[in-house]
Amino acid sequence: MGATKTDHFTEKQNSIALLAKALGHPARVAIVAYLLKVDDCICGDIVNEIPLAQPTVSQHLKELKTAGLIKGNIEGNAICYCINEKAILKLENYFASITAKLRSRKNNCC
Amino acid sequence: MGATKTDHFTEKQNSIALLAKALGHPARVAIVAYLLKVDDCICGDIVNEIPLAQPTVSQHLKELKTAGLIKGNIEGNAICYCINEKAILKLENYFASITAKLRSRKNNCC
DNA sequence: TTTTTTTATCGTAATATTGCAATATTAAAC
DNA sequence: GTTTAATATTGCAATATTACGATAAAAAAA
Numbered sequence: 001m002g003a004t005k006t007d008h009f010t011e012k013q014n015s016i017a018l019l020a021k022a023l024g025h026p027a028r029v030a031i032v033a034y035l036l037k038v039d040d041c042i043c044g045d046i047v048n049e050i051p052l053a054q055p056t057v058s059q060h061l062k063e064l065k066t067a068g069l070i071k072g073n074i075e076g077n078a079i080c081y082c083i084n085e086k087a088i089l090k091l092e093n094y095f096a097s098i099t100a101k102l103r104s105r106k107n108n109c110c
Numbered sequence: 111m112g113a114t115k116t117d118h119f120t121e122k123q124n125s126i127a128l129l130a131k132a133l134g135h136p137a138r139v140a141i142v143a144y145l146l147k148v149d150d151c152i153c154g155d156i157v158n159e160i161p162l163a164q165p166t167v168s169q170h171l172k173e174l175k176t177a178g179l180i181k182g183n184i185e186g187n188a189i190c191y192c193i194n195e196k197a198i199l200k201l202e203n204y205f206a207s208i209t210a211k212l213r214s215r216k217n218n219c220c
Numbered sequence: 221t222t223t224t225t226t227t228a229t230c231g232t233a234a235t236a237t238t239g240c241a242a243t244a245t246t247a248a249a250c
Numbered sequence: 251g252t253t254t255a256a257t258a259t260t261g262c263a264a265t266a267t268t269a270c271g272a273t274a275a276a277a278a279a280a
Contacts, residue, residue, distance in 0.1 A: 018134075025268085055271080113235055
């Protein structure tokens with residue numbers, strides 16, 4: 001074994017897990033933070049901002065893109081990546097719905 | 111190689127990544143959903159709700175607990191786990207701050 | 221056209237994760 | 251004390267992730 005059994009869970013559960021997993025690495029959290037900071041699409045120095053080798057950063061960018069957290073492409077020899085607001089919103093709503101339910105619950109023993 | 115280089119990133123980045131990683135598996139998302147649904151601490155049938163073998167579920171519970179997303183312990187021969195509201199709130203705030211920044215940005219090329 | 225710059229891909233080693241059978245632990249129930 | 255029920259731990263095989271050197275690709279700059 002070793003492979004996640006995604007077929008046993010709901011589509012929504014898999015979807016949330018996929019997005020969460022994409023942010024489950026500090027380098028990818030740092031990339032998102034940088035994309036947010038530059039407030040621009042053409043930002044060709046992600047590699048210099050992340051303390052990892054260039055191929056590793058490229059790989060993390062690919063994972064973020066595959067998960068749908070960022071979008072974009074290279075524009076000539078410059079990066080054009082930016083945050084996919086929809087994905088972030090989906091996560092925000094997910095956590096907001098949990099806290100909303102928690103606040104309306106009766107028991108809070110732990 | 112193969113180990114995450116956490117020492118190269120900020121404490122906050124590592125912290126968010128750790129929490130996100132804990133929810134980066136559909137079984138753990140399902141566990142959180144179940145804990146939310148039962149609205150109680152004594153809920154001794156997590157294993158029956160998750161379509162995985164008992165040791166696997168136990169392992170996922172341990173990971174959620176280590177990450178700080180759930181808290182609790184066994185009470186006799188029954189589980190007493192519940193969601194750690196603080197951790198969820200931390201994630202909610204994190205994503206809310208991102209969407210807030212995205213909405214106030216000038217460029218939105220992608 | 222050659223060089224330079226930038227990003228992606230390939231190949232691979234090290235490590236982590238996932239999943240489960242077997243077994244241990246723990247406390248309630250008898 | 252023995253049994254029962256519920257959860258944890260151990261051990262291990264299969265797979266995934268992380269990281270990087272080497273190399274490729276692609277377009278701007280010279």
